[in-house]
Amino acid sequence: MSENGALCGTYFLNGDEPCAEGAMSAGCRFFAGYPITPATEVAERMSERLPHVGGIYVQMEDEIASMNAILGASWAGMKSMTSTSGPGFSLMMENLGLGVMLETPCVVVNIQRAGPSTGLPTLTAQGDMMQARWGSHGSYEIIALVPSSPQEIFDLTIEAFNLSERYRVPVLVMSDEAVGHMSEKVVIPEIAPENLVTRPRPNDGREGYLPFKANDDLIPPMAIAGEGYRFHVTGLTHDERGYPVMTAEAQDKLVRRLVDKIRVHRNDIIKYEEIGVEDAEVIVCAYGISARIARLAVQQAREESVRVGLLRLITVWPFAEDRIRELAQQVKAFVVPEINYGQIVLEVERCAAGKARTLLVEHMGGSVHNPQTILDAIKKVAK
Amino acid sequence: MKLWRTPFDQAEKATRPAKVLIDKDRCKGCSYCVEFCPRGALVLSDELNPKGYTLAAVADESKCLGCGLCDILCPEFAIHLVLNFTES
């Protein structure tokens, strides 16, 4: 075991377990959650492993409480996380908004299952992608990462902590049941401290500290409770002092900054993987488990001499719109396979803006795509 | 009343005439201080504060025992007792 408590080495793990390991490697020492299939293994792993590194696992009474508890722990200076699936994710939405408003670093893992409502608890889907973006009320920006393998869920959980600390925003890891429950080789390396980000902290005196006065990068340094700053934070629209101000001007100033602090840094945040896009006429834009299926379909299409490339989104929110706009100039069409009835395809369509055709390969959930359906879609638009 | 001995806590329990200060900006005229003053030292005056609330005021400073009940019952944090007040 490394100094930060990570079980360094090579393991054969299901996707939920490296999520927990990634969190601990990132320095997470507080986990609050509620059992829900298919995210339970994250909580189980945390309950077993966190005490070894001196951390605290709390099984809350519901997901609403879980979300609030991790926000509270974050304000005490902890790196904190919760994990859930669709129904619990819905319950978290109000307080995800509180996290955005209070600019609280924390990580929420959603191992997606098929909905609506109780849906298919044990089977996969990617139906919460738009909820991740718009689930809480009001205008805001959020960061959401989508892993497509157990190894990547480890890597992206660390990345999620880094982004949340850097930008003071809750970060969502939008995995799904298929990735969460697949077992694969996972390499857990020693994470050097310099690869971990900690939130910006105030360095001037306690007198006159303004909890929401942002630096030039639009991110305010964050004091934590118990240090003598005597700050006030509120979910109400507030000014730089953190005091409620019920005016359109204050709302404009605050919400604009909350949104812009993510938008202006989007090129630092957004990650994607491209395979064979240079000469492509057709791009398959996929994420998560669907990207793995799509990869096979793309290979097969290439073997049949179709000029097709794969754009695998790693960061789904903020959306890689600059890149899609660029590619839209080059390609004939985008094929978007996703395990829902059309969510991210709407974003692709918006960014393609009529320059390239967009085709959804839908799947209502319960299993993954048959690669053949994606291949058929590629061939259809390549004609 | 004549006491056969000096009570142990006489110094502690002795009345301490105080100057009652009322913040005009905070007072909303709820009258709690007026009603609960054991000596009737306070009244609601005709004066209005900038927000239009009737103000509590000291009617007779000499009646004050310095018990502080007006202070602790004031919902507005508007009453302040200066104990052992001497005019300087």
Next chain:
Amino acid sequence: MTSSTKVEEYITDSLLRQDRMPHIWCPGCGIGPAVGCFIRAIESSGLDQDKIALISGIGCTGRVAGYVKLDSFHTTHGRALPFAMGLGLGNPELNVVVFSGDGDLIAIGGNHLIHTARRNVDMTVICLNNFNYGMTGGQMGPTTPLNARSNTSPYGNIEYPFNVPYLVAASGATYVARWTMLHARQLEWSIAEALTKPGFSFIEVLGPCPTLYGRMNKMARGMDSLNYYKENSVVRNGADPKDVDLTSDGPIVVGKFVDIERPTFWEQCQLVIDRAQAKKD
């Protein structure tokens, strides 16, 4: 002669955010005096004020966090308790206080209330009970007495209210007390006692809402409520919480009902860490 004057220095003000005064509460509201008791209790308890965190939910009483100069958090409706729990577990040096209303803590936050008490999380909860939802305009809630009127029970409340101390004591709280706003001295001592006691402490404070609940229930002036408290309150320390129901015409039983010892949640968490690490070695 009137000696009304602008006050420059005031003991309670040392812990108030003076730049936010005067506050938004109505004339005669019971929240202000309860906050005053809280502030004096902090001062008399001698606790390090930098290590006290104050968390409120939503509603009139939810605004308390914004007025007291401590590290203070104004969270979402009903969720002050889990937020406070996370904060306290994140830094056990913090003395965590939740100051919120009856609707916030007992209605929408009822689930969190019983579970936080069950775990015996180390915190002090001050619940200001004014029998209705004030901020939204005087609707009934789970503490509104039977047959009382409100803006959503215009024909009289048909629901039986919670006996709050009984609920909290049964859930596992180690300190339970109830006072009215008029018992300011007892309330102050009680809060000071709760602040320094480990485990889950719960204090119910009855306070008037003359503008809404009072107006609809023939107590339109704050003084009407205070007179009602004065005439009907019975101090009964150590009373069995099951006997302290509030009814529209019965006595208001006040006092300290529960004061017991039980391991706190933080101590139990340390037990888990010890067990896990012993197993590893």
